[in-house]
Amino acid sequence: PLVSIQRDSTLYGFGRAVTQTEIDKIDIDVSPSGRGLPQGKGIATEGKKIFEAKCVACHGIGGTGGLGGALVTTNDPKIKKKEKTIGNYWPYATTIFDYVRRAMPFNQPGSLSNQEVYHLTAYLLHANGIIDEKKTIDAQTLPKIEMPNHKAFVPDDRTGGPIIR
Amino acid sequence: PLVSIQRDSTLYGFGRAVTQTEIDKIDIDVSPSGRGLPQGKGIATEGKKIFEAKCVACHGIGGTGGLGGALVTTNDPKIKKKEKTIGNYWPYATTIFDYVRRAMPFNQPGSLSNQEVYHLTAYLLHANGIIDEKKTIDAQTLPKIEMPNHKAFVPDDRTGGPIIR
Amino acid sequence: GMLTTAVAITQSANGQAIQKGLNDEDPTKVTGTLPAEVGTRSPFVKSVKKPSDISSRSPLQDFYGFITPSDLHFERHHGGIPLIDPQKHELIIHGLVEKPLKFSLADLKRFPSVSRIAFLECSGNFRTGKETMTPQEIAGLTSQSEWTGVKLSTLFREVGVKPQAKWFLAEGGDSAVMTRSIPVAKGWEDAIIAYGQNGEPVRPEQGFPFRLFLPGWEGNASVKWLRRIELSDEPFMTREETSKYTEAIKDGKIRMFSFDIDARSIITFPSFPQSIEKGWIEIKGLAWSGRGKVVKVEVSTNAGKTWQIADIQEPVLDKAHVRFRYLWKWNGEETEIMSRVTDETGYTQPTFQQLVEARGSEMGGYHLNPITAWQIKKDGRVLLKPENLRS
Amino acid sequence: GMLTTAVAITQSANGQAIQKGLNDEDPTKVTGTLPAEVGTRSPFVKSVKKPSDISSRSPLQDFYGFITPSDLHFERHHGGIPLIDPQKHELIIHGLVEKPLKFSLADLKRFPSVSRIAFLECSGNFRTGKETMTPQEIAGLTSQSEWTGVKLSTLFREVGVKPQAKWFLAEGGDSAVMTRSIPVAKGWEDAIIAYGQNGEPVRPEQGFPFRLFLPGWEGNASVKWLRRIELSDEPFMTREETSKYTEAIKDGKIRMFSFDIDARSIITFPSFPQSIEKGWIEIKGLAWSGRGKVVKVEVSTNAGKTWQIADIQEPVLDKAHVRFRYLWKWNGEETEIMSRVTDETGYTQPTFQQLVEARGSEMGGYHLNPITAWQIKKDGRVLLKPENLRS
Numbered sequence A, B: 001p002l003v004s005i006q007r008d009s010t011l012y013g014f015g016r017a018v019t020q021t022e023i024d025k026i027d028i029d030v031s032p033s034g035r036g037l038p039q040g041k042g043i044a045t046e047g048k049k050i051f052e053a054k055c056v057a058c059h060g061i062g063g064t065g066g067l068g069g070a071l072v073t074t075n076d077p078k079i080k081k082k083e084k085t086i087g088n089y090w091p092y093a094t095t096i097f098d099y100v101r102r103a104m105p106f107n108q109p110g111s112l113s114n115q116e117v118y119h120l121t122a123y124l125l126h127a128n129g130i131i132d133e134k135k136t137i138d139a140q141t142l143p144k145i146e147m148p149n150h151k152a153f154v155p156d157d158r159t160g161g162p163i164i165r
Numbered sequence C, D: 001g002m003l004t005t006a007v008a009i010t011q012s013a014n015g016q017a018i019q020k021g022l023n024d025e026d027p028t029k030v031t032g033t034l035p036a037e038v039g040t041r042s043p044f045v046k047s048v049k050k051p052s053d054i055s056s057r058s059p060l061q062d063f064y065g066f067i068t069p070s071d072l073h074f075e076r077h078h079g080g081i082p083l084i085d086p087q088k089h090e091l092i093i094h095g096l097v098e099k100p101l102k103f104s105l106a107d108l109k110r111f112p113s114v115s116r117i118a119f120l121e122c123s124g125n126f127r128t129g130k131e132t133m134t135p136q137e138i139a140g141l142t143s144q145s146e147w148t149g150v151k152l153s154t155l156f157r158e159v160g161v162k163p164q165a166k167w168f169l170a171e172g173g174d175s176a177v178m179t180r181s182i183p184v185a186k187g188w189e190d191a192i193i194a195y196g197q198n199g200e201p202v203r204p205e206q207g208f209p210f211r212l213f214l215p216g217w218e219g220n221a222s223v224k225w226l227r228r229i230e231l232s233d234e235p236f237m238t239r240e241e242t243s244k245y246t247e248a249i250k251d252g253k254i255r256m257f258s259f260d261i262d263a264r265s266i267i268t269f270p271s272f273p274q275s276i277e278k279g280w281i282e283i284k285g286l287a288w289s290g291r292g293k294v295v296k297v298e299v300s301t302n303a304g305k306t307w308q309i310a311d312i313q314e315p316v317l318d319k320a321h322v323r324f325r326y327l328w329k330w331n332g333e334e335t336e337i338m339s340r341v342t343d344e345t346g347y348t349q350p351t352f353q354q355l356v357e358a359r360g361s362e363m364g365g366y367h368l369n370p371i372t373a374w375q376i377k378k379d380g381r382v383l384l385k386p387e388n389l390r391s
């Protein structure tokens, strides 16, 4: 054989132990289960203010579109091919929190406080008609939100072989 | 097979016919048989003058060494490891004409006239003690010159396999 | 140096020597430029990527063989190219593991390494719509390199991945903090943490100092500038695997975690805007499959009526571009030429129509791998035969 | 573009984007640079060739896998690098042929093409003499690319090479008007006229717009910037095959036309000036043979007393560098490590002493392929074990 088996069975011992504190500093992901959500809570009315200050330039008034794309489902009949948005496409509400916190605003990524992200998440859910204006979003309530398009998602069924899928 | 046979049997017809005039313009090589030698002749005394004007800066007085290397065999006992030179190494005299015409002087390659190259060839042969100062070098005489080290050259005898050669 | 030169050598900001002609003399009569620390590209060569704000497409029509020059490798970023000091960058592996660990670039390089030549393709790599499109515009989001790195399985053994771990999150150190959920099985199978690309350190655009590399899988999943891997029992449902990189199929369904790149090929010569002359023509192109080796490339020179086997350049590697070639004598008549590949699973590249039939007319824009047809006009012009995207 | 960047992009003279840091912020908090027409090398990567007036050596110790980045391919010129306008450059084939022809670059590209990954090595590629030498200094005149071009046999058929033709002169368009005589048999066997290198046009340093490429043969014979091929019944005895590229062997004899590159290998890690730590070490290096495929690389970690089989990275190609790797657990004791390769002819790389025995103590400086040994010191320093050149 061109490659010995030893390579794939040895333990090498390189790398260093990492502390929980070090992990916590960059472990920013949020799962559908709610794992990873921080303390705090948000409401749409507060979120609207932040959105108008920090997001509207790229995503338009009410999040209905711009250079950064539409975030809000529009029923505008003039728009022929519907843009995929949170309201009509996203399967999990936790993804909003995760993504906005890690990547937005595009020109100042990583600049929002957890508090701001909660408010923005509530705002985007409300603007998409998913939650009530007064609903409080937090680590308990966010994972429970049923997204309208959730059921559309199916796993990949392509397998190779002669069948085109 | 991953490659079809057709590729290596077809005639494609690309490229254009080339005239003898076009060939002659760049066919500057000179063979041991003398093929390729132009009209003209040279003598060492004339070559010495040209050498001192155009070559001495890099090859030293009398061609005994410099930035461009030694061209003339020296018997200087102070020089421990003998440099390979025309006199002690080169197997064919025609190579001098061919090489000097194509490549020298290093900083003005291709600038010498055939006449100059004949003179320089005569000079370098004389400086290496191979010909007489008065010998005329031309298309007939140059190929006939026996170089001192000619017999040392043997074809490659390495064949692969276990033997180190 | 002792050489006098009639061509000027300028040093660019990154120390690369640039050859610039000062005159147009016979080059045999002008001593040339000196050897340098870094080589140059000829000033007569103009082959560049086609950039937008978010991607840059490889000039497939200009390539020879199957290696993509590293500086012409396609780009797709979601937050631009970060500037990373390798001394300050680490990979942390944690979550469902016995022993969370962090690795510097130097640590990763101490492990046993592996190299493989493999393609990387963005699953959004398809454009059509007009006759005047080049291979670069149609399919320029695929490239191939020799990748070198440590197997992810080696690191999995070091941290002791727990049996409950079924997915892992791969997270980048760019401004998008790019994240994708990957089945742990791919980590055990053939994933590598790549720090080498075509013999040199991975380029910034491709993830310097190191990236995840998942052979045969859609490019976005091979997270660049990797900083963290978290082992988990479930996928994380990140924005990139829900809002993006999912595709509508029939019956209102949306396919997710569609990682494998389906087999595809494209003729890169002749292609728009080239034109051809009557007589022998070597049709050339690239073919690949994310599911294994290419076993066959066929070419049709009569608009798909009949197909002939093309030559394939060896070596044919797993999950790698191959260069195919087919000798054709053009008689000057109008026709259409096209290629289709078959991979080792027995999958044959479909037509666009077959994709529409399989996925529905509302099908999404990812994982589109249709046969590309080129129209040959009487005067030798070559034009794309565009697909009717929405009929 | 909509991206605001905290890293500056400068355009170099050849249009290459250069990444330059303006601050040292967390890269996840700074939008990165835009995709570009041509990629960059990280400003943190400093790996360059080692130039002299006549050559420039590849940094072998920095390479991964088996591809050499084109701009780090070794250089060896006899009259500098010419600046050639491909529109003005032609290849003329004449002499003992039925039909002399001239070919432009465009003509050559119309013929059927072939690609192969193969090494190119200068037969003068050996230095020794002191402990503080790097692989680049010892053996940096070897590199590997994927070469693409037309087979010389294809052109031989076009011009109709006559049966009396036994040799051909290959002549370059540089200021040395480089010439070598090559047996016609090599032209029929596997010689190519290469215009592609690692996917892009051949670089100026390697012969742009095209060069002769003779797989497995000493680099000088693969004449760059090729402008003329003359078929003949005898060799031309040019300066490069008489005064140069010939080597003294026993009994006052001088070997000429010694084209084949003998099998060779070198450990590139660990090597000077690196140093190692106790524990597992992946010994890595390159091995090759001009006579065919590498079949075996052995490594000794006890100064040559015993030898172990190293792993070889697939694919193993004909007349190509292979990457070998060997896992070693260093116990902290002083020792010597070395590698030796065996090729498919059954030839095993010799020691320097074996070369001296075979060729005599006055042996010439070409085609030296001895085993390279590295001394490992107690403190982990790695030093070359130099050869005693003249004893």
Ligand code: HEC
Residues within 6 Å of the ligand: A051, A054, A055, A056, A057, A058, A059, A067, A068, A069, A070, A071, A084, A085, A086, A096, A099, A100, A104, A105, A106, A107, A120, C054, C077, C078, C079, C239, C243, C244
């Ligand atoms: C400077 C422009 C800009 C600003 C300001 C900005 N965004 Fe964005 N946003 C973008 C761009 C560009 C993308 C797409 C990024 C990519 O390529 O992946 C995006 C993507 C998104 C998405 C994902 C859309 C989808 O369908 O996948 C969300 C959600 C979002 N932004 C929310 C916000 C919020 C909330 C703010 C303010 C706190 C904000 N953005 C501010 C430019 C901006």
Ligand code: HEC
Residues within 6 Å of the ligand: B051, B054, B055, B056, B057, B058, B059, B067, B068, B069, B070, B071, B084, B085, B086, B096, B099, B100, B104, B105, B106, B107, B120, D054, D077, D078, D079, D239, D243, D244
């Ligand atoms: C500017 C420096 C320079 C000048 C002037 C120069 N040479 Fe040279 N010469 C060189 C160099 C450098 C080489 C080696 C070239 C190479 O790398 O292959 C050389 C090589 C040679 C050789 C081959 C030596 C060998 O052993 O292979 C000959 C013969 C020669 N020169 C003759 C001449 C003659 C005759 C002239 C004048 C007409 C001349 N040179 C002028 C620099 C020069």
Ligand SMILES: [Ca+2]
Residues within 6 Å of the ligand: A027, A028, A029, A030, A036, C230
């Ligand atoms: Ca987490």
Ligand SMILES: [Ca+2]
Residues within 6 Å of the ligand: B027, B028, B029, B030, B036, D230
């Ligand atoms: Ca001739």
Ligand SMILES: [Ca+2]
Residues within 6 Å of the ligand: C076, C121, C122, C123, C124, C218, C219, C220, C221
């Ligand atoms: Ca992608």
Ligand SMILES: [Ca+2]
Residues within 6 Å of the ligand: A156, A158, C257, C258, C259, C260
């Ligand atoms: Ca799948």
Ligand SMILES: [Ca+2]
Residues within 6 Å of the ligand: D076, D121, D122, D123, D124, D218, D219, D220, D221
């Ligand atoms: Ca050489």
Ligand SMILES: [Ca+2]
Residues within 6 Å of the ligand: B156, B158, D257, D258, D259, D260
């Ligand atoms: Ca031989």
Ligand SMILES: [Co+2]
Residues within 6 Å of the ligand: C123, C218, C245, C246, C257, C258, C259, C260, C366, C367
């Ligand atoms: Co997908």
Ligand SMILES: [Co+2]
Residues within 6 Å of the ligand: D123, D218, D245, D246, D257, D258, D259, D260, D366, D367
């Ligand atoms: Co030789």
